[in-house]
Amino acid sequence: MDPGPRDGEPAAAHGPAHGPASASDEPPDRKRLAFPSALTVLVLVTLAVWALAFLIPPGAYDLDENGAPVEGTYHRVDSGQSLTDRLNDLFLAPVNGLYGIQDPRTGEVGPELAGELYGSAGVFLFVLAIGAFITVVFATGALDRGIARLAHRLRDRGPLLIAGVMLVFSLLGTVEGFAEETLGFYGLIVPLMLALGYDRMVATGTIILGAGVGVLCSTVNPFSTGVASSAADISLGDGIALRAVMWVVLTAVTIGYVVRYARRVRRDPDRSLSGFLPGDRDHTVADADEPPELTALHRTVLAVVTLVFAFMIFSVVPWASALSGDADAKPYGFELGWSFPELAAMFLVAAVLVGLIARFGEQRLSATVVRGAADFISPALVIVLARGVTVIMNNSKVTDTVLHSIEGVVRGASSGLFAVIVFVVNLPLAFLIPSTSGHATLAMPILAPLADFAGVSRALVVTAWQAASGWMNLWVPTTAVTIGGVALAKVGYDRYLRFVWPLLALLAVLICGFLVVGAAVG
Secondary structure (H helix, E strand, O other): OOOOOOOOOOOOOOOOOOHHHOHHHOOOOOOOOOOOOHHHHHHHHHHHHHHHOOOOOOEEOOEOOOOOEOOOOOEEOOOOOOHHHHHHHHHOHHHHHHHOEEOOOOOOEEOOOOOEEOOOHHHHHHHHHHHHHHHHHHHHOHHHHHHHHHHHHOOOOHHHHHHHHHHHHHHHHHHHOOOHHHHHHHHHHHHHHHHOOOOHHHHHHHHHHHHHHHHHOOOOOHHHHHHHHHHOOOOOOOOHHHHHHHHHHHHHHHHHHHHHHHHHHHHOHHHOOOOOOOOOOOOOHHHOOOOOOOOHHHHHHHHHHHHHHHHHHHHHOOHHHHHHOOOOOOOOOOOOOOOHHHHHHHHHHHHHHHHHHOOOOHHHHHHHHHHHHHHOHHHHHHHHHHHHHHHHHHHOOOHHHHHHHHHHHHOOOOHHHHHHHHHHHHHHHHHHOOOHHHHHHHHHHHHHHHHHHHOOOHHHHHHHHHHHHHHHOOOOOOOHHHHHHHHHHOOOHHHHHHHHHHHHHHHHHHHHHHHHHHHHHO
16 A cells, blocks of 8 residues: 555555566566666665765754754764774664664664664554555455445446545545555456546546545555654654645545546547547446445445544544644543554454454464565565665764755745755655655655754655655656556556646645645644
8 A cells, every 4th residue: 555656565465456567468578677676776775875974974963852953053073983883784774774772872773772762663563564454354355345336336427436436545545555456446447437438548547546646645644644754753643634634625636637537538539548449439337247235244344444544543643732733732631642553553453353253264364464464564674674774874973964964955945935845855756766655764864853943843744745755656657556557457658647747737736835834834
């Protein structure tokens, strides 16, 4: 679910998402250049940062009582590291990225020191736990069947069908990063849209843009908002009000854009951007087979999934701050203030509960949980590697130097302009690192303190960052969701770009507007 595909990595564990878009379908005599995986990119970034640390002068800020850097106090320091120390940091980077401990006196991070956890062990376990839960849910067939039933029920009302499917995908995207899982729905949505008189581009836009805009406006998506909030040292619920409003508006705009194109194509098929393949217009809605009814089991599983994610939102939102507008408001008595440890435990328990409801049996349930965790090991490792990069920067004392250089760029900028700059700066980073969690873990330790200098909340930086990542992942060819989706729909990538670019421009303007407003009222 982590776009970038959600991390770009675990495509849906339920099967259909993989084969049609794989490189193995290419003729053996055709070699296709492939962009490196997120793991490879981060290994290269680790080596590059380690080498650059020899050239960047070490420095530090004075810290306030909250541990935040004080603007204007940057000064040069001696890192005190020998070549052996630097080689040791490079060697132990992934280990430190997982469970490195930061010495409160020296600030150094290492696996055998005493102090606070600096590594991302909590987020690592959380990703594996939610992977287990999602895989168990898909194994019941409830989510696939539910969406199929929705599509069939609305088959006679084309615009409503498009809006309904996009809304469901967007909702799943905003709460749990639903992205690669959409690859399994092309076999259902493409024929249905063709039978309604639309073209393949309508189906492509419905799937890619529906889920993509939800991820762009993530409210509590653990793979983007969650990881970024953790790296920024804030609560997952901080900034949720602005992100919720963004989700409502941008989802409505995106649905309207696809529906408008669909109506145009239905009125005049010659205006189709994708064209029609032989046989595309030979079937009608009446030919579509009705999916099997939802069973009592499916309804129960869908209810449990809804309750789990609703409770996750309730448990992480700082309700007193959100309702009063005062960031320092005293928490209400019912607030839970949960973070990754509690959420990881909740999703593990929920996975077992769904398995018991589905009567999987001990062996099948155990195997499904393990398989789900294994499917999500790639994004979990991406987080670890990205955190390892920040450890190298921390121990060589160059993080504050990089922060100081960026401080000079944004100094004097208004809070609204600052938020827009954060959005723009993250666009090329999102292209290089399409893994949302890896991008967040790498960038947020530098970007979040900038918010303190600009006088805006760190939550706004998280919102600007995730908007940049989500916006890029609507079109860049480095994401499996986009490039795999157009391949499954048999739509040319160039034609998809022609279709989506006006919407991208509109979304970029709206995002910048929301960021300016968020800075003004924040």
